[in-house]
Amino acid sequence: MHINNFGPFQADVWGTVSDWIMIGVTTGTAIFLYLTLKSQQKVQKLQQSITDIESYRFRESIKPEFDIQVKSDIISSTGNSIKLKAYYTLKTKKHAAHNVIISVIDDNDQFKPENFENPVHFDNVELNNHLLLYGEFETECLYKNEKAIFFAGLKIFIDYSDIKGNKYEQRISYIITDENPIELVRIPVLKKQLD
Numbered sequence: 001m002h003i004n005n006f007g008p009f010q011a012d013v014w015g016t017v018s019d020w021i022m023i024g025v026t027t028g029t030a031i032f033l034y035l036t037l038k039s040q041q042k043v044q045k046l047q048q049s050i051t052d053i054e055s056y057r058f059r060e061s062i063k064p065e066f067d068i069q070v071k072s073d074i075i076s077s078t079g080n081s082i083k084l085k086a087y088y089t090l091k092t093k094k095h096a097a098h099n100v101i102i103s104v105i106d107d108n109d110q111f112k113p114e115n116f117e118n119p120v121h122f123d124n125v126e127l128n129n130h131l132l133l134y135g136e137f138e139t140e141c142l143y144k145n146e147k148a149i150f151f152a153g154l155k156i157f158i159d160y161s162d163i164k165g166n167k168y169e170q171r172i173s174y175i176i177t178d179e180n181p182i183e184l185v186r187i188p189v190l191k192k193q194l195d
Contacts, residue, residue, distance in 0.1 A: 062162045064097035064125075066090050070154070070174045075136065083138050086111075086154065090131040097125045097160040104133065105155045111137040125160075 015023075068090050075083040088104065103119035104111055111118070113135035125131065137154075156172040 059162075059164075059166060062095050062164060063166075063168065064095045064127075064160060064162055065093045066097070066158050066170055066172070067093050068156065068172050068174075080140050081138055082140070083136060085134060085136050087132065087134040088156065090133070090156075090158075092125050092127055092129055094127070095162060096127050096129075098163065099123065100125050100158065100160040102131075102133065103157040104135065105157070106137045106139070106153065111135055111154070119157075 068088060071087045071089075073085045073087075075085050077083070090102070100122040101119050102116075102122075104113065113120075113133065116133050116135075118135075120133065122131070154174045156174070158170040158172070159167070160170075161167045
């Protein structure tokens with residue numbers, strides 16, 4: 001029995017041993033290149049996630065924040081209405097803020113600013129700088145044992161950017177009562193990130 005049933009081996013049809021070795025080396029190289037590129041993709045994804053984390057850390061390290069203190073005085077009261085003067089002291093923390101726009105709104109939309117236009121715009125607010133804003137508004141009250149009992153809700157909207165131009169918004173809600181004000185602060189939220 002012959003192993004070579006198809007006739008004599010023809011090098012011009014089947015190629016030589018060196019041709020077959022070349023095909024084997026090319027195939028091995030292609031597989032190796034494929035595995036190398038897959039490995040590089042994995043490393044690039046890992047590097048991108050590390051870059052994103054570092055970018056977030058940097059953005060957080062330069063993000064300005066505002067701290068607020070609210071004080072109110074009763075100006076007058078008539079019947080079930082009370083007129084208050086509210087003082088807002090805003091202070092920048094961590095870093096300076098740029099292109100700052102501050103709006104103050106009360107629940108009854110009766111807030112009348114006295115020392116600023118509402119909204120007020122500042123080009124730059126340096127670190128630890130204090131901004132004093134004040135105005136008047138009216139709210140309803142009840143009387144118990146000749147003591148006025150009232151509460152008024154105020155919302156302070158602050159839009160600003162950091163030194164890199166990333167835009168933030170910070171919303172602060174304040175409830176002014178006849179005893180102690182209650183502060184509901186929201187941390188700054190990134191509105192738009194510049195690359």
